[in-house]
Each structure stands twice: as structure tokens, then as C-alpha cells.
Amino acid sequence: MKCPYCGFAQDRVVDSRESKDADSIRRRRECEGCNKRFTTYERIDEIPYMVVKKDGRREKFDRQKVLSGLLHACEKRPVAAVNLERIVDETEAYVVDSPERERTTNEVGELIMSRLKEIDTVAYIRFASVYRDFKDVREFKEELEELLNGKDPKKRR
CATH class of the missing domain: 1.10.246 (Serum Albumin; Chain A, Domain 1)
Structure with a gap:
């Protein structure tokens, strides 16, 4: 996963939660390059x-x-x-x-x-x-x- 701010390829997952409908997983990630946080969603x-x-x-x-x-x-x-x-x-x-x-x-x-x-x-x-x-x-x-x-x-x- 590339950081949307700096493009660095390494990040860590800070928090994971299922969506309300349980059809996706929301993950808060922190870039190890610039330390900014961003959200990703995983869907089946x-x-x-x-x-x-x-x-x-x-x-x-x-x-x-x-x-x-x-x-x-x-x-x-x-x-x-x-x-x-x-x-x-x-x-x-x-x-x-x-x-x-x-x-x-x-x-x-x-x-x-x-x-x-x-x-x-x-x-x-x-x-x-x-x-x-x-x-x-x-x-x-x-x-x-x-x-x-x-x-x-x-x-x-």
C-alpha cells in the first residue's frame, strides 16, 4: 500500500473495524515515511x-x-x-x-x-x-x- 501523501510503500495498521453492514473492513494506517495517517477499505x-x-x-x-x-x-x-x-x-x-x-x-x-x-x-x-x-x-x-x-x-x- 503506497502512502497517498508521500508515496512511501511501508505503513502500519493502527486500527481495524468492520463496517456497519459487515461487507468491508476499514483500516486506519500510518505511513512509516511521513507518519501521516490515512484510511483504506477492504471489500470482498x-x-x-x-x-x-x-x-x-x-x-x-x-x-x-x-x-x-x-x-x-x-x-x-x-x-x-x-x-x-x-x-x-x-x-x-x-x-x-x-x-x-x-x-x-x-x-x-x-x-x-x-x-x-x-x-x-x-x-x-x-x-x-x-x-x-x-x-x-x-x-x-x-x-x-x-x-x-x-x-x-x-x-x-
Whole structure:
């Protein structure tokens, strides 16, 4: 395990606890290089949950990828990290609850955008501009106008 602060590869476990649902173990670790503490989570690796991309490829669902996209959208915005974690948790639960063990990126993206719109509209527009791959300013303007007029922005396919 590499330290997220200094990259040192040696650490020690300070505390271990089961999660409330007993589906993961939370470990507090201390880096032996810089002595900073960080948290890791261990989960049982089962059959992976998949996301079907727009071109038909299947990719393993990645919590970190979702969180990374949300962090970029919420950069310099007054959005609490706990809200982002909640969106990631809901998204993961949505994928896990699929009877086929997979969801389309369209379904996942729309869920994330609907949650993000409730929290911060600027972050929502940032996320939507990347997710929906706006080609020009006109598409961006249309999305903003629909948001300002109180309409639900079009669900593009």
C-alpha cells in the first residue's frame, strides 16, 4: 500500500473495524515515511459488476472513477465530500442491484447527474458537459436554458 501523501510503500495498521453492514473492513494506517495517517477499505472481490459503454464494450464498475469525475466537477465548489461519497454509494448500489450485474453508462450517468443537480447546479453543468460530450457552445447554452427555465434537461441517448 503506497502512502497517498508521500508515496512511501511501508505503513502500519493502527486500527481495524468492520463496517456497519459487515461487507468491508476499514483500516486506519500510518505511513512509516511521513507518519501521516490515512484510511483504506477492504471489500470482498466477487464477480465484478459491469458498466456497458456507449460503443458496447463492457468495463468493470469503478467507484474511484466515479468519485474522480465528481471531484473534477465539484472543484472549487462548496460541495461537501460526504455528499460526493453518498452519490458514489448510491451509484454503486444502483449497479449492484441490477439483476444482470450490469448497467449502461447512460443509466449510470443520468443517475449521477440527477443527484448532482440537487446539490450544486454549476457542478451539474460541468459534469454534464463532459458526460454528454457537448460539441459546441450551442449545446452548452441549450442545457443552461433548460436548467434556468426549470425544465429537466433532455435525456440524450
